[in-house]
Amino acid sequence: MAADVSPRQVAHWAAFAAVCLGFLGGLFWLTLPSAEPLRHGNPATTALIEARMHEARERGRAGGRNQHWVPLDRISPWLIRSVVNSEDARFFEHDGIDEKQTRIALTTALEDGHLGRGASTITQQLAKNLWLGEERTLWRKLREMFLARRLERLGKGRILELYLNVVEWGDGIYGADAAARVWFGKSAALLLPEEAALLTAMLPAPRKRNPWRPSPALVKRSFEVLRLYGMYGELTPDELADARWRLETILTLR
Numbered sequence: 001m002a003a004d005v006s007p008r009q010v011a012h013w014a015a016f017a018a019v020c021l022g023f024l025g026g027l028f029w030l031t032l033p034s035a036e037p038l039r040h041g042n043p044a045t046t047a048l049i050e051a052r053m054h055e056a057r058e059r060g061r062a063g064g065r066n067q068h069w070v071p072l073d074r075i076s077p078w079l080i081r082s083v084v085n086s087e088d089a090r091f092f093e094h095d096g097i098d099e100k101q102t103r104i105a106l107t108t109a110l111e112d113g114h115l116g117r118g119a120s121t122i123t124q125q126l127a128k129n130l131w132l133g134e135e136r137t138l139w140r141k142l143r144e145m146f147l148a149r150r151l152e153r154l155g156k157g158r159i160l161e162l163y164l165n166v167v168e169w170g171d172g173i174y175g176a177d178a179a180a181r182v183w184f185g186k187s188a189a190l191l192l193p194e195e196a197a198l199l200t201a202m203l204p205a206p207r208k209r210n211p212w213r214p215s216p217a218l219v220k221r222s223f224e225v226l227r228l229y230g231m232y233g234e235l236t237p238d239e240l241a242d243a244r245w246r247l248e249t250i251l252t253l254r
Contacts, residue, residue, distance in 0.1 A: 032143065033131050035150040038162060042069055046166050048129045049174060064172040066182065072161040075176050076191035078229075080160060082200040085228040088122040092156060096123040096148035123148040126163045164188075168206045169199065183211045193235060194247035197226040214251050222247060 049065060056063025072080070084091045090098055098121050120128070127147035132140055151159055169179035176188040176199075184195050191199070201221035202209045209218040226247055229235040235243060 032146055032150065035147070035154055038130075038151075039154055039158065042162075042165070043130060046130050046174075047132055048134075048166070048168060051133060052168075052172070065174065066172055066178045067165070067174040068177040068181070069165050069175065070177045070188060072157055072164070075161075075164055075188045076180075076196055078193045079176055079180075079188065079191050079196040079199060080164070081229070081232075081234055082193070082196040082225055083164065083203070084122070084160075085232055085234075086200050086225045087125070087203060091122050094121060096121060096152040097145055102145070120144070121148065122163050123151050123159055126159060126166070127151055129166050129168075130162075167203070169202060170206050170210070173206070192246070193229055193239075193243045194222075194226060194250060197229075197243075197247065198222045198250065200225045211250075212254055214254060219251055222251070 049067075053063040053065070088098070124144050124147075127144050127150075128134075128140075131147060132144055151162075154162075165175040165177075167176075168174055169176070170182060173179055173182055176191075179199055180186055180188040180191055180195075183199065184191065198211055198218075201218055201224070202211070209215060209221075211218070214222075223244065226240070226243060229243070230237065230240040
């Protein structure tokens with residue numbers, strides 16, 4: 001029969017476990033990349049870009065990279081609003097993590113046995129693009145969440161600027177300015193509401209959704225994103241109707 005364990009022994013082992021957990025937590029935190037270099041400098045590359053280049057080499061292709069860095073004030077406000085409305089409506093309210101949506105996603109993941117897409121804020125998506133791979137595991141999600149907290153120290157404006165310059169918008173196309181020039185022949189600063197909605201609708205499957213050959217899914221999503229301008233009071237009903245007509249024209253001519 002096992003000997004009785006005294007309260008003192010329980011307290012001793014509890015303290016030891018707490019120290020170990022604290023040490024491991026500190027070690028985990030220290031091994032994460034710092035966001036501070038991004039406060040004033042742009043990354044030379046990202047984990048996503050490197051992964052795409054590796055995929056291209058594996059297939060015997062060179063792997064192009066079309067990317068033009070621009071400051072946030074040279075990106076159309078319509079695109080900024082559209083991306084926030086669609087991808088992370090509470091972006092300006094949370095601190096990098098939407099806790100309610102994260103709890104739902106993690107509960108679903110534990111029930112299903114795998115982690116699907118969902119609950120990732122713009123800050124978390126940026127962390128994934130910059131530093132992490134695309135595998136969907138709880139461990140990667142945990143790192144993503146901690147990195148999002150670090151990125152939040154840069155401020156919302158800088159997070160948006162980084163995100164909109166590194167996000168994938170087609171095969172070898174990264175960032176808003178490159179996307180605007182490839183898909184619409186203009187700079188990101190000149191994008192109109194309907195064009196911004198179409199670009200936003202490409203996310204999160206930009207290599208499968210091609211504005212030159214719009215699929216039913218892309219068409220449907222484009223109009224859904226466009227409607228958000230009206231929902232959030234950014235376009236009047238008449239302005240929204242005009243933008244819808246222009247979007248229909250764009251999709252018909254392609």
